[in-house]
Amino acid sequence: MLSSFRKQDKKDEESSTSGNPYKNLEKASVLQEARTFNETPVNTRKCIQILTKIIYMINQPEMGEQLGQTEATETFFAMTKLFQSKDMMLRRMIYLSIKEMSTVANDVIIVTSSLTRDMTGKEDSHRGPAIRALCKITDASMMQSVERYMKQAIVDKLASVASAALTSSVHLMRHGPEVVKRWVNEVQEAVNNDNIMVQYHALGLLYQIRRSDKHAIRKLILKFSKAGLRSPFAYCFLIRTAANLINEEGEGTDSPMYDFIDSCLRHKNEMVIYEAASTIVSLKCVTPKELSSAVNVLQLFISSPKPVLRYAAVRTLNKVAIQYPAAVTACNVDLETLITDSNRSIATLAITTLLKTGNEAGVDRLMKQISSFLSEISDQFKTVVVDAIKSLCQKFPRKHTVLMTFLANMLREEGGYEYKKAIVNTIISIVEENPEAKEAGLAHLCEFIEDCEHTSLATRILHLLGREGPRTTTPAKYIRYIYNRVILENAPVRAAAVSALAKFGAASEELLPNILVLLQRTTLDQDDEVRDRATFYYQLLKHNDKPLNSAYILNSMNVSISSLERLLHRYTMESTTKPFDVRSVPVEAVPVEQPKANISIVSGVSPGGSESKKAREDTFSEQLSVIPEFAHLGPIFKSSLPVDLSESEVEYVVRCIKHVFSHYIVFQFDINNTLNDQLLEKVTVQMDGSAEGFEVVHYTPCQVIKCNDTGSTYTLVKLPDDSSAVTGALACTMKYTVKDCDPATGEPDDEEGYADEFVLEDVEVSVSDHVQKVLKPNWSASWEEIGAENELEDTYTLPIPTLEECVKKIISYMGMQPCERSDKVPDGKASHALYLAGVYRGGHDVLVRAKMALGGTSSDPGAQAITMQLTIRSTDESAVQVIASAVE
């Protein structure tokens, strides 16, 4: 024993930085020690220590010492023998261990009876924990056997027991909601418990039991709002539930739910008042009138002596200020006093709120105020400041010099990754939004990467420099910063730097010789990736060939990476001498950018769309490849979003997805049979598009669609031979055999059904179905690359009042990706140029330039119209024709 302590001491000295005695646990030795559990009499102290180790190990999955199922079960059974000890501490440890091991070990129900005895026993301090442990090991099949005990515990007069039973029941709801629902009488009794915590927990469980029934929830809120609950927690819970109802049902402020929340503003408990106020300001339906009463309450809190209240109030006001700056202006005087609050968190929030509500003149003063204590606040709040600056820049673009300098100063100071990332994101967004701030912003970023420890930030900045740098007035000055990276940094950063250098070389004739020298030096780099990139770019740039540079340096491949991987894998499996055709890889769609409705405090604009989209197209191609008739079609070029072809209330709900191939279109019809007494067999959707030259080649019927079930049928259509006229509408009729069936069993009543049909809406095939959006980072380079061979130019007059609307319409008709941020029309301009890029069916690049100018037609100069000069270039002639037809 003594020696082991000494050993521990020694270890501690070695790793003096960590005082954690469990850091170096080894699974084998802990399991060995766990044999102590089998000894009689029980060595309490030692067993507690061992259990602590086991729990620690289970909760540190990164230690890599996870218990296996057999090991855990063995240890668990050994541990059950410790129930013979009456030691309080040990018993509590056992409860904890049971809970932790319940998911790892087998047959944990062995302790059921021991726990039920503890939960009904005399030792009060054991009862609550025993209930929690018991509920953790109880599965659906065991629920019956604990039911009686749980019912008793819920109405127990001891608050800790009742609370434990109620909260555990919430967890049990997941396994056996039916059983828990039977306890509703007991739960209702517990809501009337005198203890505020029991009341809160009981209300929570009652809500869970009734959750699916909106009407019951409504009644519940009304009932308890009148009943006068003692617990402020319960009130807060009711307020949240009411707010959910209002938001989900789209109710207005005239609903009784809103009246209840409003009445809570006059509650005597501060917590309830705050909850009501913060709920009101976040309601969707709120109007300035309701807002002002909530803001008034928050204003009172601002001058409270309690820091917690001040903090809560100012934090909520900060959020309100984004959406309704006018409503918060009333509090400005009070907020000013908080700027000097000794609690820096409160001060930061006050200042950032003022920044949002204030005018341009006040910005300088407030920024000075913040910088005076910036070093005293935590990273998290610094991020709040950064976000406030970001929204300021959008509001007052002219203030960018002050703000940019401020950001640069922040960037120089110490800070964690998240904080630095927020600053870099802000600077990048300013650089992209505001052309005047570009050079200053890039200079600050260059300075930052000189001493940047975060690889991901450095690579991002290098990528940005490569894209934006060549277009500045003096591109040469960035070269030094970038080449320094090649000399000084780790491999990923070096590789990014090499790519950035190559872009400068491709874009500028003057710099090319210098860049070539730099690249040649880098071809001796020790890292494979860096060396490969340098060699590749060096060879490319040596030719000084514009189209080549555009295709391989300035604009990258636009294929879907996951599909490329899949196809390459398949290619390597085949024994073929044919070269791999990159054209066969589906083009990756540009993720649809979510409209930034409001710049929120937490700026987490995550491109969540791209992942699911990719997965979606892969699943489609897997589904279609199963059908033999579609095997020869090749890869899917594009799958459209589903379109409804029926009203939502009719018997059969039909949605259509268009899968476009290079010469065919497969229409996938997902049919949902909403009737519960009929089943459909041999379902097809007949299509007719002969007028437009579409030819139906094959129907793949859906054999059977059961009641309340969904099935898919496919129709294969060949595109018209005239490759320039590929749009039109196809009439659809669903044909099927109906069989009546018994609603209860779903079995058909008779053998023979009868044929029937159902007319659907027409399916439109539009230009955008043939085009996949593609983002060209350097649009003009691609424009030159394609050349004027298949160019088509025309001038149109469009009866559209504003440039914004015109831009939006053209993008949606053509289904192409706006490049160079040309989809944003600067305010007050009378003309605009829109640059679009896309890939036409078959893998042909298409680029569109649309120069628009406001102004009337020659015949009627006063009319609101736009004159547009449209130029289309493509590697394929028919693509040009088709795209042009989109405007007409």
Place this chain on the structure above:
Amino acid sequence: MGLLDSFFDWLGFGKREVNVLVVGLDNSGKSSLLNYLRPRETQTDFIAPTVGFNLEHFVCKGLSFTAFDMSGQSRYRTLWGNYYRTTNGIIFVVDSSDKTRILVAREELQQLLSHPDISSRNIPIVFFANKMDIRDALSDVGVSSALGLDGVTNKSWHICSSNALKGEGVADGIEWLSSAIKSSLDQARR
């Protein structure tokens, strides 16, 4: 023996702690039997089917017993094996009025005896032919032959009829078990 006991007391061993395992089919009266051994004021009238196991303490003849009252329901019987290794004695309770299931009890007994943790050690087993008050219950001899106890030669065992509700015969069996455990422990010591 008495001399030896006082000798141990004098040495300061006090009461020796031993573990016993209480097994048998469901509804044979294991929990009731242990309930009877509790102090009068903590006894209960209501015995629910045990799920898993329960722990009971009682004292007999200078030994402090910790009894693992195992659940007899068929799906939990496999869990008995986890406790064989650390046990000093076994109490096997049989419902002597349930003549059909006595064969199941025999089966379970065979399994128990052939378990490696049991077969290699000399563990005393006491059998309670419980529910002797029921009219056409088997006698202890009848139970013994139904279980095939004659074939058990490498263990010391004892059988007695009992009525766990009233307590008749219980003390008798437990006393035999105490002395058997004591002698087996002494044997192991030597």
